[in-house]
Amino acid sequence: MKIESTIQGLSESLKTARTNQKIIGLVPTMGNLHQGHLNLVREARKKCDIVVVSIFVNPIQFGPNEDYDSYPRTLEQDSKLLEEVGCDYIFAPTVEQMYGNQPRLTNISVSGITADLCGLQRPGHFDGVAVVVTKLFNIVRPEIAFFGEKDFQQLAVIRQFVRDLNMPIEITGVPIARAEDGLALSSRNGYLSEEHRKTAPIIHQCLKIAEQDLQQGKKLADVLANIASTLTQAGFVIDYVEARTPELQKIEEFNQNIVLFIAAKIGTTRLIDNLQVQHNA
Amino acid sequence: MKIESTIQGLSESLKTARTNQKIIGLVPTMGNLHQGHLNLVREARKKCDIVVVSIFVNPIQFGPNEDYDSYPRTLEQDSKLLEEVGCDYIFAPTVEQMYGNQPRLTNISVSGITADLCGLQRPGHFDGVAVVVTKLFNIVRPEIAFFGEKDFQQLAVIRQFVRDLNMPIEITGVPIARAEDGLALSSRNGYLSEEHRKTAPIIHQCLKIAEQDLQQGKKLADVLANIASTLTQAGFVIDYVEARTPELQKIEEFNQNIVLFIAAKIGTTRLIDNLQVQHNA
Incomplete structure (x- = not known):
C-alpha cells in the first residue's frame, strides 16, 4: 500500500x-x-x-x-x-x-x-x-x-x-454497518459521552419498531410521531423524522417500499440513521 | 468517418x-x-x-x-x-x-x-x-x-x-476565423440581410482602429466611447463595448495586455467579436 x-x-x-x-x-x-x-x-x-x-x-x-x-x-x-x-x-x-x-x-x-x-x-x-x-x-x-x-x-x-x-x-x-447494540457506525460517535453512547442506540431501535408497526398496518403518520416522542423522551433534540421513497420523494402512506430517516442531536452530537422498509403488497 | x-x-x-x-x-x-x-x-x-x-x-x-x-x-x-x-x-x-x-x-x-x-x-x-x-x-x-x-x-x-x-x-x-472583410465567422451571420452583411464588418474595423488608438496612447475610456458611437451611427444597437484582462477582470486603463469585447445587434441579429490587444511596456 x-x-x-x-x-x-x-x-x-x-x-x-x-x-x-x-x-x-x-x-x-x-x-x-x-x-x-x-x-x-x-x-x-x-x-x-x-x-x-x-x-x-x-x-x-x-x-x-x-x-x-x-x-x-x-x-x-x-x-x-x-x-x-x-x-x-x-x-x-x-x-x-x-x-x-x-x-x-x-x-x-x-x-x-x-x-x-x-x-x-x-x-x-x-x-x-x-x-x-x-x-x-x-x-x-x-x-x-x-x-x-x-x-x-x-x-x-x-x-x-x-x-x-x-x-x-x-x-x-x-449497507450501514452497526455496533452490536444497533448504533450506526459514524466517526461522530466518538464525540458521545459514555452516557449518551448508551442512549444513542435508541435511534436504531425506534427504526426497527417503526418497521414492525408499519408492516402490521399502523398509519405512517402515527409511526413517525411515535418515533419522535420516544426520541424526545430519551433526551434527543430532533432535527427530522421522515419517510421518503428510495428516490427521496415525499410520501403520505406506507404503500410502497420506503426509507425512514432520523436526524437528532444528543448533547452536542448530531446523529443520523435510516432504515429501508419493504412493502409486501 | x-x-x-x-x-x-x-x-x-x-x-x-x-x-x-x-x-x-x-x-x-x-x-x-x-x-x-x-x-x-x-x-x-x-x-x-x-x-x-x-x-x-x-x-x-x-x-x-x-x-x-x-x-x-x-x-x-x-x-x-x-x-x-x-x-x-x-x-x-x-x-x-x-x-x-x-x-x-x-x-x-x-x-x-x-x-x-x-x-x-x-x-x-x-x-x-x-x-x-x-x-x-x-x-x-x-x-x-x-x-x-x-x-x-x-x-x-x-x-x-x-x-x-x-x-x-x-x-x-x-483564433477567430474571419471573412476577407474581417467579419468574425459565425453561424448567426446567416441571419443577416444582404445590407446588414455589408455593415457587419464595421465591428472588426472598430476593434482594429481601437487597437491602433490604444497603442498610440489614447485613453481607454475614449477609445471604447469611440467604438460605441461608430457602431451606433452605423445602425447597431449596442449590448456592450468593454475592455477586460484576458482573465476577464475589469480594467480602467490600458496598462497590460487586454481584450476588447463587442456585442451588438444589427436588425434582429446579435453579433459578438473580440480582439486581444498587446501592451508593449
Whole structure:
C-alpha cells in the first residue's frame, strides 16, 4: 500500500494500472475509519483490481458552525486499518492540494432532493459534497465508486449528478454497518459521552419498531410521531423524522417500499440513521 | 468517418481507440459549420489520433426569447465538410439522448466571470454551456478539447470549471476565423440581410482602429466611447463595448495586455467579436 498526498503523485502511481486496463475502485472518505468504511473497501476489493481510498476532510461541505476544525484526523491509525483490509493507494491530499490558491468559482448543485432532510439544516452541504466528489472522480478516474447507505441522501445526490452529467462511473451503495447494540457506525460517535453512547442506540431501535408497526398496518403518520416522542423522551433534540421513497420523494402512506430517516442531536452530537422498509403488497 | 447518434454507439466506437491509448480530441459544436469550426478540427487533427466532432444544438444554453428553434441544423452539409477536413467521428445526438426523459436536477455554475459581458444579457447561458460541455467531456473522455476564441468568455468559463473540478482535459483555444472583410465567422451571420452583411464588418474595423488608438496612447475610456458611437451611427444597437484582462477582470486603463469585447445587434441579429490587444511596456 502506498500513501499519495499529491494529485500528480497519485496520477503517476495509477498510470500503469490505467495502461493495463485495470479496474480502479474509489472509496471517498473523510478518514477516522470504522468498520463501515472498511466494508466499503472490502466491497471495492471484491470488484476492482486497484483500490484507492481517499482521506480528505473537505472544508466546503461543513457549515460555519459545524465541526470542521474538530473533525478527527487519524491518518496513522487509518493507514494501518486500510493496509489490513487490502487498500492499494491512500490519497490523502492537503486542502491546498485539492483547492489550490486561486479562488474556486465553480459550483455544482443538485436541486429538489437536497432541499429536504439534511439539506434543510445544512445549507450548501450537498454542493460541497458534489464538488469534492466530482474533483475526486476526475483525479482518480475510477470505474466504480463506493459510498455508505448511512448517508442515504448523499448517495442519492451523488447518483443524481453522476446520471445528469453522464459521468462514466458506477456508483455502489453499501449497507450501514452497526455496533452490536444497533448504533450506526459514524466517526461522530466518538464525540458521545459514555452516557449518551448508551442512549444513542435508541435511534436504531425506534427504526426497527417503526418497521414492525408499519408492516402490521399502523398509519405512517402515527409511526413517525411515535418515533419522535420516544426520541424526545430519551433526551434527543430532533432535527427530522421522515419517510421518503428510495428516490427521496415525499410520501403520505406506507404503500410502497420506503426509507425512514432520523436526524437528532444528543448533547452536542448530531446523529443520523435510516432504515429501508419493504412493502409486501 | 462515422456518424454516431447515441452515447452507447459512440462509446463502443471509441473503445478500441481508448484501449490502444490513442489520444482523443473533441471539438464541441452546434453544427452549421464554417471555416472557424473547421480550423478547430484541423487543429485537433494535428494534435490527436482520433478526432470527434459533436454536433448538438443545446437547448439549455438558449434563453426563452433566443433562437433555439430557428438555429440552423445542417447535418448533411456539415458531414461533407468534416469528412474533407479529417474528422473520425461525428457525435450527433438527439435532445432526448443527451438529457433523457427524467428531469435533470444538476446544475454547474461559474460565478464572477459569468456575471458580466454576455452573462448579463443571457442569464443561465453559461450554466447551460457548463452542463453540456461537462456531459460531452464525460461521454467522449477526450485528452484535448478545442474551442474558438470568438466565444472568448465561454472559453474562459470552460477553462475555469475544468481547473476548479480537476477535469483531466487540456483546453485549447483557437483564433477567430474571419471573412476577407474581417467579419468574425459565425453561424448567426446567416441571419443577416444582404445590407446588414455589408455593415457587419464595421465591428472588426472598430476593434482594429481601437487597437491602433490604444497603442498610440489614447485613453481607454475614449477609445471604447469611440467604438460605441461608430457602431451606433452605423445602425447597431449596442449590448456592450468593454475592455477586460484576458482573465476577464475589469480594467480602467490600458496598462497590460487586454481584450476588447463587442456585442451588438444589427436588425434582429446579435453579433459578438473580440480582439486581444498587446501592451508593449
